[in-house]
Amino acid sequence: MSTYIAPLRDMRFVMTELAELGELSSLPGYEEATPELAEAVLEEAARLATEVLAPLNKPGDEQGARLTPDGVVAADGFPAAYGQFVAGGWSGLSGDPEFGGQGLPELLQAATVEMWNSSNMAFALCPLLTAGATEALRQHGSDELKARYLPKMVSGEWTGTMNLTEPQAGSDLAAVRTKAVPDGDHYRISGQKIFITWGDHDMTDNVIHLVLARTPDAPEGVRGISLFLVPKFLLNADGSPGSRNDVHCVSLEHKLGIHASPTCVMSFGDQGEAIGYLVGQENKGLAHMFTMMNEARQKVGIQGLAIAERAYQQAREYAKERVQGRLASSKSGGAVAIIHHPDVRRMLMTMKSQIEAMRAFAYVMAADMDRAHRDPDAGERARRQVRVDLLIPVLKAWCTELGVEIASTGVQVHGGMGYIEETGACQFLRDARIAPIYEGTTGIQAADLAGRKLASDKGAGMADLIAEIREAALELTRSTDTLVASVGAALADGVQALEDATAWMLQALATQPDAALASSVDYLMLTGYVCGGWQMGRAALIASGKNAANEDPDFHRTKLATARFYTDKILPKANALLKAIRSGASGGSSLPIEQF
Structure with missing residues (x-):
């Protein structure tokens, strides 16, 4: 398996020339996002991705996360790597400064998200879900909830999850049955959720779940869904984790790929003691959760780009090293590296050109998100938001479908060796396959x-x-x-x-x-x-x-x-x-x- 190398030259080109980073730095609140700062961010992110996260990718795939009597244990090396990730301030790169974030443009965040997912997609899913949960809470939570939970979530000291799916309710959220019964200043949550990415782990001292559930008098269908914050550990008066809440991972799914990312079956209220707090308004939970889903969909689109880039790098290096066959146009008749063969070049160019198109599309959309948030002209903010809303489903679906296609082409470049796990090409295809499915097919x-x-x-x-x-x-x-x-x-x-x-x-x-x-x-x-x-x-x-x-x-x-x-x-x-x-x-x- 070749070493991951961040494609910094193309990233710089897209950020500066197509996404116009220089113009973003003139927007209110983004004045610190200078080209010099952007270069430092890219260089440090590339170092972490290459030296820390990428070496854990294959061992994590082979070992996977494990469910023990004490909860889910992450693959070896992941807790230490996550500690470095948090210490470097990466979780709060574009986070709200009011809660400890750095407030940098989404454009810079997009480039780092690509690197995390190229180097180790299973690891990167944890901060990806946290970012979505953080944004949903920031937009819809009460001042008290935001003050108690957001600083730790923005910093990455606590991670977040999204709990939608149930055994009988996949994409049809109207069928959600999890219950939330009022009890003083909180609710008692009961039910089961499935397919919960990083629903439990030992990398942080708390996990904050955002859970869709129904109150007793809620109307039928999606109009009766509310959103609740359910922490793994309830908080003491000083804000530190206290007693264990009645929420547990009861099993882990055995999956095609992303083995090091625990996909949990979560059970709430087995002892009737799962305490949750209403986020936003009752019966508006689906609308509130869409804040998180749109955040996640944008980043999953970048996942498709990222895994395609990783598969391309693997295929490119193999094609340069693998000597096989002779060229019809060659007079010497000697065997050559397969990158000289026209069809291999076709495959590599198909991969490379589409990756560059995806990167440009994703980064320009990230810049549109920044302009929708920060442009001083209200009309321009509205126009950019319309563009983002229109194209987020395209980014998510087109890039993830191409991610699978390009990872499959990467296997093909390897020939028979691509079908053998030791080369690593298989893992990228296995990992890529989930991306067109989760966060909305x-x-x-x-x-x-x-x-x-x-x-x-x-x-x-x-x-x-x-x-x-x-x-x-x-x-x-x-x-x-x-x-x-x-x-x-x-x-x-x-x-x-x-x-x-x-x-x-x-x-x-x-x-x-x-x-x-x-x-x-x-x-x-x-x-x-x-x-x-x-x-x-x-x-x-x-x-x-x-x-x-x-x-x-x-x-x-x-x-x-x-x-x-x-x-x-x-x-x-x-x-x-x-x-x-x-x-x-x-x-x-x-x-x-x-x-x-």
């Missing part, structure tokens, strides 16, 4: 994009996006660099496919909603490919100018090559998906169920 993200986001404003947000991409394509086609102009022509073709698909979806949503939903995944993937092409086009234009000025020519020539490959080989999928979208449900709805 790809189908759920597609239904959100089409059925909620697109329908809610009759396509206005998407029209704004299409107009911006079309303007970028026009600028590219006017370039005197013929390669950049060709990228622009391909992007113009792709954005036309997106516009045509959007028009079809809007009409179908009004007249054939089942057909629209049947095509929604294709529509989401089309949107992702075009957004990726948009950012690759922007990158090509910038790289062309810097290459002409002889500024870091090797890097910028490479950027031009990957942009051309993406628009030649990947972006044409948009028109193929348009054709599939227009077919609607096709035969899927007419086939009798017994014939499946």
Whole structure:
């Protein structure tokens, strides 16, 4: 297994040139986010990821987390690594300064999240869930709850979880049965939750659960769900962990991947003593939890990028070292490293170009989140928030689907050795496979994009996006660099496919909603490919100018090559998906169920 190396050069390029970090540092509250600080953050994060987290990835996969009579025990080395993570202030990088966070832009956070997940996805899931729980509590918790819990959660001294799923209630949260009975200033919680990531462990002295449950007189369905904070240990008067709450991990799931991340079955109130505190308003729990879910979905999208990057690095190094076969064009006839073979180069370029497109898409969206929070102009804040809301399901689903595809291609580059665990290529595919499932499956993200986001404003947000991409394509086609102009022509073709698909979806949503939903995944993937092409086009234009000025020519020539490959080989999928979208449900709805 090759050593993980953070792709700092491309990260810097995307952050400064595409996500425009310099402009972010002029926004109120982000003045400290200078290029010098950003460079220091990237360098230190790369060191922690490479030297501390990556070496634990394979041993953690082999050992896994363990359930003991005293609770869940993390894989060897994980508690010490987590201690370094907290000591370095990484948990609170973009956290609210009121509760001890550093208040840095989400853009910087996105780059570190990529590194944590590339180096050790199982480890990275713990702070990922904590970040979501922290944001939900910050936005919806009472002042008392925030004062007692947020400082420790922001610092990472305590971790957080999300407790939604139950044995009978997967994605259908209307079926949640966990109960919350009022008892003075708190509630008594009873029920069972499953699939709880890092639901218990020994890396911190408290775990803070956010739990969906129903009060006795709650209405049926999702309108009757409330959100509760249920700590593993109740707090003493001085805020320190006190007596154990009646919440326990009763079993661990045996999974395809992320073995070092404990996926817990959590039982609340077996002795009738699970104490919880209402977060926000009764019966508004699902809306409050969506704060956490959107935070998690953005970061899971980055997970897809991260695991793809790790799989690419592994495949690239193997291809450089593995000597096998001879080239048809070679006159000497000697065996060569497989990276010289055209098909291996095709696979590696397919991986690399899509990773660069995903990174640009994810980081630009992180910058949009920052502008939605901090831009002094209220109209611009609102416009950026519409863009973020529209594209979060695309980021989550498109990047995680590509993460699986790219990790699978990484196995293929290895040939037979890719199917053998000792090379490490298998683990990336196994770990990647969960990402399109948890925090809302790809189908759920597609239904959100089409059925909620697109329908809610009759396509206005998407029209704004299409107009911006079309303007970028026009600028590219006017370039005197013929390669950049060709990228622009391909992007113009792709954005036309997106516009045509959007028009079809809007009409179908009004007249054939089942057909629209049947095509929604294709529509989401089309949107992702075009957004990726948009950012690759922007990158090509910038790289062309810097290459002409002889500024870091090797890097910028490479950027031009990957942009051309993406628009030649990947972006044409948009028109193929348009054709599939227009077919609607096709035969899927007419086939009798017994014939499946």
